[in-house]
Amino acid sequence: MKRTVPTRSCAAIAAALLACVAPAFGAQSVPRNFTDEVGRAITVPAKVNRIVSLAPNLTETVYALGLGDRVVGDTNWCDTPEAAKSKPHVGDPQNPSIEAIVALHPDLVLATTSINAVDTADSLQRLGIAVYTSDPHTVRGMLESTGHIADVIGVPQQGADLVGKLQQRLDALHARLSDRPMAHVLFVVWLDPLQSIGPSTFIADALRWASAESVVTTSQPWPRLSIEEVVRVQPDYIVFADDHEGQATKLADLRARAVWRDLDAVVRGHVVDVSQEIIRPSPGLIDVIEQLARDVHPEAFASARENSAAQANCAEGTAPCVR
Amino acid sequence: MSSAAGSASPMVTSERTPGVRLKVEQASYAYAATDRSAPKFALGPTSFEAQQKELVAILGPNASGKSTLLKLLAGIERPLSGRIEVDNTEVSSLDLRTRAQRIALVQQESELLFPLRVWEYVLQGRYPYGKRLRFESEEDCLLAANALAQVGADALRDRWMDQLSGGEKQRVILARALAQQPSLLLLDEPTQHLDIGGKVELLRRLRRLADESRYTVLVVTHELNLAAEFSDRIVLLHKGKCLRVGTPAEVYDRALLEEVFEAPLDVEMRAGGRPRVILGANFGT
């Protein structure tokens, strides 16, 4: 007999081996299809290495996923984290330079409805560039968005981890505050003239997670409020999101203004200045929510404060260090 | 038109000394030359006088210097040389309001921006008297009414200015000038837009104003026959020069007129010593 049987079995084994290995190869080169949050169908390569972000919150999100090195371009306004400032800039979010974006050869461009123009995404799509537009209206929505973006980039596990951690923190906060009444706050967007937020805005939702309810009842998103209304409802806390000047300056400013200085909140010094991140649907928002919760519900965090006060005293040497 | 309306009120004719009202002595004027050469004289040295109750015609063809002389008389421009005096005061030394009390200028009126009633318009002639921000007194109203009566425009009192005919409007403008109670009444080509009936009526009125109300009236015109018929004196201008001053009979010399008006003319002397000018026999050739 000649050696035909061994040849055939070799071929079969080779084919079987190839069949095992093939999917791995195929997976790496097959592009993936998604639908973004505004209903646009996009196609991204298997591995997304070059990302251009068109909004500060999206830049922050990508960095939070640990993929900062994949960001090849962002906007002039992207300032968190620090490293984002030194990335190549494509302009400002409302009016980025399409040419600059194209020149960076991105695999994926991230945009959001809250700040980017629809035209930008349309133009990029026409040029064959994949644009994922997120559309978060609530904090939960932001978390879901983060997960989706992680999927699109191709790191679903990291996404799930990040979202899981953030959700944990929110749940812990909720638990701590669940037996307390909500604080009534006036969120000041602008003082002259007085402008606040409506109940369906993103900020209002973020406030609710800190167990704070905006005193504004009208349905407009950015209502210009009468100061009389503020006097009528007498909010517990007045919240600014300026972080240029600090709480002390803001309080002093309000104390110097007629009508404001007679408000309960101002008299008691219940004026809070939180980071501007509160308007940003990004992972950093959770930090701000926690900070705000501490500011407007100090009693719920008393033990924590005592601890940190004790630690501070220990560091300064004004009290014996315990444990 | 009864003379009672004009001379009944003692204030229409003020207590000014009779005699020479207007004295023009060697007055001349030139516009600034553009090429720094000798200034082009719009009006060479001119002299004449006018008295109370006189109607003087400033006569000449177009571009003879009539408007320039009028501007000097009204005080709009200062004479380059010589003097112009009204009631023994030099015109250019008067302040605006005093000047408006002595001299009234009647011109073709410009478009009114807002509607105005005739009596309101005439009352404005009282502006030079009293304070700057003023409310009209009873005396003002009386004088304005008088002025309207003097021009025969009583009936127009409550009409709107923009609804008047050309002749009516001119009478009202004249009334406003009279309300100023001037010594000197200046009219700039007042017969321009009037038909022959209107022209005669106007000149008759001016004649009456001079005779009965003792105004000194100066009319700038190029109407030869009207000037001859109604004026006491004529100042004949030609190309910026004052050629002759005198009565119509003295001034209307055929050769002179033909040269000035550059047309074939004949001068007839009528009964009463007033000349009449007609087109010459060789017109048409």
Added chain:
Amino acid sequence: MRPLTPKRVALICAGLGALLFVAAVVSLRIGAYPISVVDIVKTLGSGILGRWESIPSEHRSIIFDVRLPRILLGILVGASLSTAGTGFQALLRNPLADPYVLGVSSGAALGAIIALIAAPHAAGAVQIAAFVGAAATTAAVYFLGRRGGQVDSATLLLAGIVAVSFLSAIIMFLMTTMSGRDMRGMAFWLMGDLASTLPTNPLPWFEALFFVFIVAGGAIYATSSDLNLILTGEQEARHLGVNVNRVRLVVYVAASFLTGLAVSVSGTIGYVGILVPHVMRMLFGTDYRLLIPTSAIGGAILVVVADTLARSVLSPTELPVGALTALAGAPVFIYLMRRRVR
């Protein structure tokens, strides 16, 4: 022949003044914080008598720190704008002229936007910068608009148009560089707004505003006889003894001052300067000795009413008062024009 008498002027102004009083009283009653009429009277009474302790501090705050200053400001701004409007209409010989056509408001807006960019939280910076901008534009347009050393209507109007377009271009450029948040302050200012926070002690402010209004408004009123004459013809007015050049300069400066002041404290409230003089003219005639005071009071009434509506229509949200004067002004204007044509 029934000439205008001081008594008639006083009578008509008293009547309009009564209307203004009613509007102010109604305005005092309206607001997001409910205060009954009884409480208002009590608060006012206690305030006048100096017995602050007997009324709740919230009432005092609302009446004396929120509503009353706003009403007073509305009166001053409305009176200033309409008086300026009558002046400019005479100056430019155009019944369609409004106080903003010569660029005063654009200069003020530019000053305000620069202040918002450079010092957004400095108290009073916007107002002062706006006034400086208005004054500078007034001077610039004056020098551009002269012909032969005198104010000339046509040249002035052209200079104003040039100024407006030039300043608008700069403003637009600056607005694109401003961040979205700072823009908010600007947007309301451009539409006209009486709610800018007054400084901690508003009384000297009001005294200053009132003083300027009296002086500038008085200067214009002093020329009202002159203006009556000028409107029948400039040459004729000169021959009647009017110092036309001086009158025009006085009116130009005074009206620009009034406009600049009004715009500096409340932004560009439209229609007041053009509509009120027209309405008053249709009601009371074109005699400026009556037109100026009636326009002043009429303008005050218009702004107070418009602001009251702005505060109450969508309460507790407030609309900018300029939006209401425009919304109400246009149809009224059209109605009046049609009546006149008939």
